[in-house]
Amino acid sequence: MRKTSKWTIKADLKWCRNCNIPLLSPKCDLCGDVGGKIHASPPLDARPAFERDIQRIRKSIAEEFDDWKIAFMLIPKRKVVLLNKITYVDQADEVIVDGWTIGHCYYDPIKSRWRFKPVAEGCARIIEFNRGYWAQIKNSKVNLWEKIPISDIKRGEIPQEDGKFTAIANRAGSSIAVAVREGDYLKVIKVWRPQKSHRKDIKSTIDDAINGNRSQITRMEKRAIAFIREVKERIGKPTVVSFSGGKDSLATLLLTLEALGSIPIMFNDTGIEMPETVNYVKQVADEYELKLIEASAGDAFWKSFEVYGPPARDYRWCCKICKLVPIATTMKKQFPNGSLNLVGQRRYESIARSRSPSVWKNKWVPGVIGASPIMDWTALHVWLYLMWKKAKANPLYHIGFDRIGCWLCPSCEIAEFKLVEEIHPSLWSKWERKLSSWAKSKGFPEEWVKYGFWRWQKIPGDQLKLANKIGLQISINEYKLQRAPTKILKVKGFEPCAGSYTIEGILDTNIDIKKVSAIAPIIGEVKAQTNLALVVIKSEKGEAIINSTGRISVTSNNENSAESLFSEALKIISRSLYCTLCGSCINTCPTGAISLNKIPKVNIKKCIRCGKCQEACPASSYIGKLLVSQLKLAGSKP
Structure with missing residues (x-):
């Protein structure tokens, strides 16, 4: 999980020290006591650790400290353990035991395995147990990045292998730091104030957690x-539950059944769903005897890949083509006068969703109003509710997946891809071959695929550090622009005479003037000159001339208008070159001015030039914007 900015909210979860269970509200139903703080990072969207998670964490501890006994001492049997997502170079969780974070279980993409880094509480317990790797020094404190000579260690157990974590204790025996072995030294990588262990010898189970939160679970169900x-x-429209097969949509479905009775569910098959999810959705529909409305992208992803290349977190053409378009098309057909879609969306899932209201309109799915009854729930709320209702969740959760969605989604971490490869090797092999072939065609090294750098256009800082560690030099602009199937070979701007400004550019491809002419009315009056193999577009901003050879010329009375019209022309050209007939333009056009018959065509009499089709079109939104980015690098501003 990777955040683009800091969280400003944190869930108000508590921990009962008497019953050793997490609390959704301050008071425990089992003992009546008021819970204390859970020591973990915001937004604290914690969830219970399942058996597969427990096994993975214990294994990572045992491998880190070469000691299976410390693994069971840190993660004992019959204790509720929570996992709280945090930002790392790959998938990572804070591991919470007894209400305290004892360490970070994270996937190391270089070593290709899970590792465990103890933090203050975990180090305190390692020192208390005198197990694993720990070192007591003669001083009362250490400094960050200090190198402690191994010869100065008072007592303890030091790893033989470089890079392994070691808990550092001061002369009083308190946890003060964690270090890694580096030759003849222990290099300090994190420090804190002296801390003793807060370990509790109190057993607890998930059933205890459910019973300790029963009154709060009942209250939140009633509110939802x-x-x-x-x-x-209030909305007064036909209602449907958007059901993805994930835990949040299952909770929303159960709440809706309680509130409204039997209701249709809508599932969108992107064509890249896990097989288990597709089967699970059908099982839920059968079990609850519900009408299942299925939207389907078919093989749109694989066809579009040939045009757009791999999707990325900042280049998510797949969401429009495989999700929004089939959903909009299906909902328009099923509910022509609009609908209310109940969605399992939560504010603790992402910073963007933390700012979302509980009821909203989706501009990409016209006529649909979305609403989430669980907007203020954490993952712990959801899981305790589902367990209380004895509902069967998607089996993928219990084999190691934290989230349910497209199995090759660029938002996934490498650890998740490894899990996909483990249970569906043929699926992953198909994707890896596609990626490798595309990377080779662009001149990218094999590390671009192996370490998942394809998941970004603009590689973020932590991934650049990873690239440096493996000796890979990355040019951010080169990687971004290489995604575009078309390039601008040359661009220049000049003032041919007073009161006018001209921009000229040349693309590396030929242009179909007929296709451009069919779409161009959305930005101005069009005149195709077939004998000269060009089209002239006149708008309030100026005049654009597009030649079949790839040459573009825009003239306006000022530089800003010229740049804006040039950008619009690039997007029109992108649509003409790379339209996949997805139908997004038809779904968003408010006047029905667009038809699709091998190519998109605009009805001049109906078009009001609102620009909504241009904004909705994946070719315009992604390839067009990449071309505009090339203009910026060339010294222009569109």
Whole structure:
């Protein structure tokens, strides 16, 4: 999980020190006591660790400290363990035991395995147990990045292998730092104030957690049911539950069944869903005897890959083509007068969603109003509710997946891809071959595929550090622009005479003037001159001339207008070259001015030039914007 900015919210979860369970509200139903703070990072969207998670964490501890006994001492049997996602170079969680984070379990993409780094509480317990790797020094404190000579260690157990973690204790025996072996030294990589262990010898189970939170679970269910009924009455449209097969949509479905009774569910098959998810959705529909509305992208992803290349976190053409378009098309057909879609969306999932209201309109799915009855729930709320209701969740959660979605989504971490490869090797092999072939065609090294750098256009800082560690030099602009199937070979701007400004550019491809002419009315009056193999577009901003050879010339009365019109022309050209007939333009056009018959065509009499089709089109939104980025690098500003 990777955040682009800092969290400003944190879930108000507590921990009962008497019963050793997490609390959704301050008071424990089992003992009546008020819980204390959970020592973990925001947003604290914690979830219970399942058996597969426990096995993975214990194994990572045992491998890090060469000691299976310390693994069971840190993660004992019959204790509730929570996992809280944190930012790392790959998938990582804070491991919470007894209400305290004892360490970070994270996937190391270089070593291709899970590792465990103890933090203050974990180090305190390692020192208390005198197990694993630990070292007591003669001083009361150490400094960050200090190198402690191994010869100065008072007592302890030091790893023989460089890079392994070691808990550092001061002369009083308190945990003060964690270090790694580096030759004849222990290099300090994190320091804190002296801390003793807060370990509790109190057993607990998930059933205890459910019983300790029963009154709060009941209250939050009642609030969610009231929300659903109120929104349903206020919106007054046919209602459907958007069901992805994940835990959040399952909780939303159960709440809706309580609030409204039997109701249709809508599932969008992107064509790259896990087989287990597709089967699970059908099982849920059968079990609850619900009408299943299926939207389907078919093989749109694989066809579009040939045009767009791999999707990325900042180049998510797949969401429009494989999610938004089939959903919009299906909902328009099923509910021509609009609908209310109940969605399992939560504010603790991402910073963007933390700012979302509980009821909203989606501009990409016209006529649909979305609403989430669980917006204020954490993952722990969801899981305790599902367990309380004895609902069967998607089996993928219990074999190691934290999230449910497209199995090759660029938002996934390498650890998740390894899990996909483990259970569906043929699926992953197909994708890896596609990636490798594309990377080779662009001149990218094999590390671009192996370490998942394809998941970004603009490689972020932590990934650049990873690249440096493996000796890979990355040019950010080169990687970004290489995704575009078309390039601008040359561009220049000049003032041919007073009161006018001209921009000229040349693309590395020929242009179909007929296709451009069919789409161009959305930005101005069009005149195709077939004998000269060019099209002239006149708008309020100026005049654009597009030649079949790839030459573009724009003239306006000022530089800003010329740049804006040039950008619009590039997007029109992108649509003409790379339209995949996805239908996004038809779904978003408010006047029905667009038709699709091998190519998109604009009805001049109906078009109001609102620009919505241009914004919705994946070719315009992604390839067009990449071309505009090339203009910026060339010294222009569009």
